[in-house]
Amino acid sequence: MSNLAQRLITAFIAIPIVFFMLWFCDYSRIGLMCFLAGVAAWEWARMASKMYKGPDMRFLSFASAFALTLAWALSEGGYFGLPAVPCVVGMTFLVVFAVYIAVAYAKVEIDHLFPWLVMQLGAPLYIGLWGGVNALMMGSGQGFEHCYPFILVMTSMWLCDTVAYFFGKFAAGKGPFGRHAFAPSISPKKTWEGSIAGSIATVAWVAYWVKCSAALGSFHVQFTWVSAIGIGLLLTVAGQAGDLLMSALKRWSGTKDSGNLFVGHGGVLDRCDSFYLAAPALFFLLDFMQKIA
Known part of the structure; x- marks a missing residue:
């Protein structure tokens, strides 16, 4: 099967699913955003690991981007019937930042520590902290x-x-x-x-x-x-x-x-x-x- 045919088949399957989740409710919308952010950060961490030696960060990257995207939604208020949670994005980022630094100091050789930390931390920063603003463009309700x-x-x-x-x-x-x-x-x-x-x-x-x-x-x-x-x-x-x-x-x-x-x-x-x-x-x-x- 050609690549174009695969693209078309995937699009015909994925697009209705995405639109249904966007239409259904805030749980499905924010869940979709958090899942996509987590998978994107997983992919980023896998690519960064090819260039610098260090521990496998895919699971932590998934969790970090997922948490930061969810934090953006919670900071807005109105989702899941909850009021706005103050400082939740900043506090979540501080926890993620501290965990990454701790892992770098404990598991990464000094020759690779700085570039490894910058590239691995880029996943939750770019995908979760910056890309998580996607969640703010959505509201609650069907x-x-x-x-x-x-x-x-x-x-x-x-x-x-x-x-x-x-x-x-x-x-x-x-x-x-x-x-x-x-x-x-x-x-x-x-x-x-x-x-x-x-x-x-x-x-x-x-x-x-x-x-x-x-x-x-x-x-x-x-x-x-x-x-x-x-x-x-x-x-x-x-x-x-x-x-x-x-x-x-x-x-x-x-x-x-x-x-x-x-x-x-x-x-x-x-x-x-x-x-x-x-x-x-x-x-x-x-x-x-x-x-x-």
């Missing part, structure tokens, strides 16, 4: 209206990746379109043509979605078409930057796919890499716009 901002990020990143993949694979280098490597030292198959095509599709989708959703009050912010297009540009730039960051990590560690959770697509970091920058970028921008409105 229905998609409780997580419109995250659905916007998710669909726009999928659209950008899909358009860039198919345009770069089948159109770039043919007819009037050239084929210029986007980041040859990081991801040789990515092209400027695919990136631009994905960006145009993403900006159009985000601008339309934001204007329609804003009209329904989903974002609690009034957008002009100019600001809506700006949101689209922010998401496509942040998403592709996150994609390249994970591609650099894989190339640095000599890894083709971060995992195999999604057959034909790779692991969580292969499919969700763009979320970990795009979602926080949108969240903080919306928060800023609400406060100055």
Whole structure:
């Protein structure tokens, strides 16, 4: 079976499951976010272990990213019928940080201690502490209206990746379109043509979605078409930057796919890499716009 066929089959199975969990309730939404964060951190720890000697940190990375993502949800309040828990993110981070330092001092040779600690700690920091902001874009209750901002990020990143993949694979280098490597030292198959095509599709989708959703009050912010297009540009730039960051990590560690959770697509970091920058970028921008409105 071709890789494209595997990609399509996996997408047809995974997408309905993801949307059901986003629709069902806050338990399923936050559970999905925590699980994906944990698996992504597991994959990160496995790749980092290839480069520096030290103990197996996959289980601790999973638990740390899971806990930090959950902490973001608990800090917001309203989830699981609980009030906001003050300082829970900071306290969870301090515990994770202390555990990692203790493991490094006890188990890692001094020659590898600092780079090992930086790369291993990067998993809970980037995936859990930064990417955990995904959880703040969701609310409690049944229905998609409780997580419109995250659905916007998710669909726009999928659209950008899909358009860039198919345009770069089948159109770039043919007819009037050239084929210029986007980041040859990081991801040789990515092209400027695919990136631009994905960006145009993403900006159009985000601008339309934001204007329609804003009209329904989903974002609690009034957008002009100019600001809506700006949101689209922010998401496509942040998403592709996150994609390249994970591609650099894989190339640095000599890894083709971060995992195999999604057959034909790779692991969580292969499919969700763009979320970990795009979602926080949108969240903080919306928060800023609400406060100055």
